[in-house]
Amino acid sequence: MLQRIISTMVVVFLFLFPFSNISGAEENNQRPFYQMEITYHPQKDQVQGKMNVTIPVTSADGLKELYFHLYPNVFQEWKYGEEAKPSKPGKIEVSQVKVDGKSVQKSVKDTIMKVPLPSAKSKGELVRAEMDFTLDLPRGGTRLNTFQKTAFLAQWYPMLAVKDKEGWHIDPYTTTGDPFYTQMSDFEVVFHVPKGYQVITTAKDEPSASDQPIRLKQTKVRDFAAVITQDYQVKRGEADHVRVNLWYVKGMEPVVDELHQAAKSGMTFFNEKFGRYPYEEIDIVLGETGYGIAGMEYPGLITSIPMIQTDQGERAAVNVVVHELAHQWWYGVVGNNQVKEPWLDEGLTTFSEFYYMHKQMNEDERDLLKKAAKRTDEIYQEVGVTSAEPLYKYPDSVYGLxxxxxxxxxxxxxxxxxxxxxVVEILRSYYDTYKFKIATTQDFIEIANKVADQDLSSFFAKWLHFK
Ligand SMILES: [Zn+2]
Structure with a gap:
């Protein structure tokens, strides 16, 4: 994500921060495989879904239960700031839950659903969970939203929580940062939408034929986002054999060419610097996606506001598009626990954004970064948070810095x-080593030490932990 406040940091920083194609899914035995059949009812702001998830048991101690995130429930009774409160609440209701063909009693608490297994499973076995869900879309929701004739489907289906050597990650939602952590999965999704609607998704999208369901498939992604719309038009293009589609609505025409160009040149730049983007398509969807959010990343699909405010007035939000694009490398392909170590994807992405703006757009902000770094030393003294804390530790006002x-x-x-x-070699090596996996701060430091052929631990300790 890029906060609005950070996207325009160049201008406001000093004033506003008084601190401030791969093998077929059928053969996959390592990743969860989601099959969904989705029907969108625009008159009711509602999505109905049938979902099967086949889950390989990978943990040594086996599985006794499953946990799913039901993020849309956060919009049912909004517990956070008034400014981001949806004008119409939303929620997700799950029913008919079965595991391996047997009905089971799920339990739901806020955004977490627990599904017991009829019998425990051992490593190497498969679990098949089936369920129906009804998603009532909020209006004015953060990320998950609907307006005019467009539905933004973000974190919108029951999302399997991650279980790793630390156990299940069932952290609650928060409005600071991106409180999401998911694993590489395969998806097969069929959309039924009324005539005239297009579906823009994480997968390589197909033009909608009238009255025909839209069948999409995508392997090796952490999430499956979708925008169902009658409002958007598209400018298509290509960079390094990747389809680059920029989606916009009436009134955004003046920035379309510039942002499309930025996305294409960003794709080429990051491919060359970090390693190749492994998918066939990227969709850039322009528009507001929630209070305070300038842009948001999903695999194969990013959102961005069209314009940002600068000291020379409004201009095309090139840096936001480039930031969200860089997340395809840091978050999308190389994953990390965004709740526990948010700096790892956001820090590398922000560096990638500044690096692109510096090299390709001639905007050198190194002095500003130095000043901002000094400011963070003071914040550490005043607030006591470092740069390597879990999301929940940060007051919103210091999170970006x-x-x-x-x-x-x-x-x-x-x-x-x-x-x-x-430094570029470190990022290349990190990308190559942790592609389609989950990396940690320690993994990153070890790669850096190896590539630099020196022990950089104290360098990173100073910057990340203020030691
Ligand atoms: Zn970000």
Whole structure:
């Protein structure tokens, strides 16, 4: 994600921060495989779904239950700030839950659903969960939203929680940052939408033929986002054999060419610097996706506001598009626990954004990063948070500076220390090593040490932990 406040940081920083194609899914035995049949009812702001998930048991201690995130329930009784409160609430209701063909009693608490297994499963076995769901879309929701003739489906289906050596990750929602952590999965989704609606998704999208269901497939992604719309038009293009589609609505025409160009050149730039984007398509959907959010990343689909405010007035939101695009590398392909270590994807993404703006757009913000880094030293003294904390530790007012900006400044300092080529090589090696996996801060530091051929632990400890 990019906060609105950070997207325009160049202008406001000093004033506003007084602190401030792969193998077929059928053969996959390592990843969850979601099959969904989705019907959209625009008159009711409702989505009905049937979902089967086949889950390989990968943990040594087996499985006794499953946990799913039901994020839309956060919009039922909004517990956070008034400014982001939906004008119409939303929720998701799950029914007919079966595991391996047997009905089971699920239990739901806020955004977490527990599904017991009829019998425990061991490593190497498969579990098949089936369920129906009804999603009532909020109006004015954050990320998950509907307006005019468009539905933004984000974190919208029952999403399997991650179980790793730390156990189940069933962290609650929060409005700070992106409180989502999911694993690589395969998807097969069939959409039934009324005539005239298009479906823009994580998968390589197909033009809607009238009255025909739209069948989409995507392997090796962490999430499956979709925009169902009658409002959007598209400008298509290609960069490095990746289809780059920019979606916009009436009134955004003046920025379409510039943002489409930025997305294409960003794709080429990051491919060259970090390693190839592994999918066939990226969709950039322009528009507001929630209070305070300038842009948001999903696999194969990003959102961005069309314009940002600068000291020279409004201009096309190139840096937001480029930021969300860079998340395809940091978050999308190389995953991390975004709740526990948000700096890892946001910091590397913010560095990638600044690096692109510096190299391709001639906007050198290194002095600003240095000033911002000094400011974070004061914040550490005043608030007591470092740059490597879980989401819940950060007051909103310091989150962007600590988690986005300071790590970006750190990467520039690393360039001064070991040279630009080495830093790019670290990122390449990190991408290559953790592609389609989950990486941690420690993994990143180990890669850096190896590539730089020196122990950088104290460098990272100073920047991330203020030690
Ligand atoms: Zn971000």
């Amino acid at each position: 600590m988690v986005y900006i300071r790590p970006a400044a750190m990467m520039y300092d690393l360039i001064e220390k070991i040279g630009e080529e080495k």
